[in-house]
Amino acid sequence: MKKAVCYVVPVLLCLLVGVVAGSLQTESLSEWYPTLTKAPLSPPAIVFPIAWTLLYICMGLSLGRVLIDGDKRFVTLWFLQLAVNFLWSIFFFYLRSPLAGLVDIVVLDLLVVLYVWGVRRQTPSAAWLFVPYLAWILFATYLNAYIYIKNPIEKEISVVLTMEDPMSSTKNQQTMTHTMPQLPYAMEALSPKMSRETLEYHYGKHLQTYIDNLNRLIVGTPYAAMPLDEIVCKADGAIFNNAAQTWNHTFFFDTLTPAQQAVPEKLAAALTKEFGSVEAFKEAFTQAAAGLFGSGWVWLAESPEGRLSIVAESNAGNPMTRGLKPLLAIDVWEHAYYIDCRNRRAEFIKNWWDLVDWRKVADRL
Numbered sequence: 336m337k338k339a340v341c342y343v344v345p346v347l348l349c350l351l352v353g354v355v356a357g358s359l360q361t362e363s364l365s366e367w368y369p370t371l372t373k374a375p376l377s378p379p380a381i382v383f384p385i386a387w388t389l390l391y392i393c394m395g396l397s398l399g400r401v402l403i404d405g406d407k408r409f410v411t412l413w414f415l416q417l418a419v420n421f422l423w424s425i426f427f428f429y430l431r432s433p434l435a436g437l438v439d440i441v442v443l444d445l446l447v448v449l450y451v452w453g454v455r456r457q458t459p460s461a462a463w464l465f466v467p468y469l470a471w472i473l474f475a476t477y478l479n480a481y482i483y484i485k486n487p488i489e490k491e492i493s494v495v496l497t498m499e500d501p502m503s504s505t506k507n508q509q510t511m512t513h514t515m516p517q518l519p520y521a522m523e524a525l526s527p528k529m530s531r532e533t534l535e536y537h538y539g540k541h542l543q544t545y546i547d548n549l550n551r552l553i554v555g556t557p558y559a560a561m562p563l564d565e566i567v568c569k570a571d572g573a574i575f576n577n578a579a580q581t582w583n584h585t586f587f588f589d590t591l592t593p594a595q596q597a598v599p600e601k602l603a604a605a606l607t608k609e610f611g612s613v614e615a616f617k618e619a620f621t622q623a624a625a626g627l628f629g630s631g632w633v634w635l636a637e638s639p640e641g642r643l644s645i646v647a648e649s650n651a652g653n654p655m656t657r658g659l660k661p662l663l664a665i666d667v668w669e670h671a672y673y674i675d676c677r678n679r680r681a682e683f684i685k686n687w688w689d690l691v692d693w694r695k696v697a698d699r700l
């Protein structure tokens with residue numbers, strides 16, 4: 336019975352640490368981590384929770400072996416490495432600092448090597464139970480180091496957020512500081528189709544995160560003094576992701592209105608010419624938005640020859656990168672609708688149609 340407790344308690348403790356660390360990562364995993372340039376050998380996201388669950392079980396069992404038959408001095412080292420392991424989630428995901436994460440994980444590597452080396456004589460099984468964990472954190476060190484090297488170093492810069500200058504950026508001495516666009520309506524004006532809470536998160540937090548990331552990433556790069564649309568067309572990796580998400584969201588929020596409108600004649604004629612009717616266009620657009628796998632954007636775009644098309648783009652995609660002019664966009668990232676519609680994207684699309692500012696869409700033709 337006592338032996339069972341020696342195994343079960345450390346395993347449960349490890350799993351608890353894993354759950355708490357996972358909860359600290361949630362926001363960064365959806366907003367920040369996907370924007371990073373990652374190592375070529377990065378496994379799919381689903382691998383991480385599975386691997387960590389198995390490794391935490393092995394880690395707990397290893398302590399159980401030491402508690403029963405081993406040198407008790409290594410119990411302290413075991414707890415120390417678990418604490419450093421937990422701190423990595425704080426540094427890397429919560430504080431979003433790949434550098435602090437890298438320093439932490441190197442310390443973790445050393446502590447784990449010391450533990451394995453120390454327990455190997457008296458309780459070799461405790462050491463073997465740590466070998467997969469050691470291999471994994473060495474691999475994680477490579478992933479973390481790659482992210483640190485390939486993504487610009489964080490620098491302390493002041494981000495000026497102003498609500499006075501919609502759809503634009505302000506220039507300081509060396510760097511263009513991209514700013515929050517002003518909404519052309521009150522935060523509660525789109526309710527109940529789009530609630531104030533959704534706007535507080537989608538506009539107030541998600542968009543601001545993209546803008547903050549962009550301002551941080553462009554410092555010291557050729558993109559520092561470029562207008563936003565030029566960055567979208569020229570950049571790649573993390574800078575493209577954050578620039579495009581800034582542009583896309585600014586465009587998306589600017590094309591909403593609480594006042595339901597009829598489709599202007601000029602636009603209706605163009606849609607009818609291309610799709611057969613306005614209703615046929617809306618049906619095709621709805622299907623594209625509902626059918627887009629994962630996160631992304633669906634656009635109505637105009638070619639240089641004046642042809643209209645529906646363009647579905649994954650992640651931060653923007654038709655400007657294909658030489659097309661955006662006229663209308665819907666954001667089908669889950670963060671656009673999870674507060675109001677939970678997982679029901681079709682309901683969000685239906686509500687969104689009632690908020691489209693058709694006059695602005697027509698003006699862009």
Ligand SMILES: [Fe+2]
Binds near residue numbers: 537541584666668671
């Ligand atoms: Fe969004």
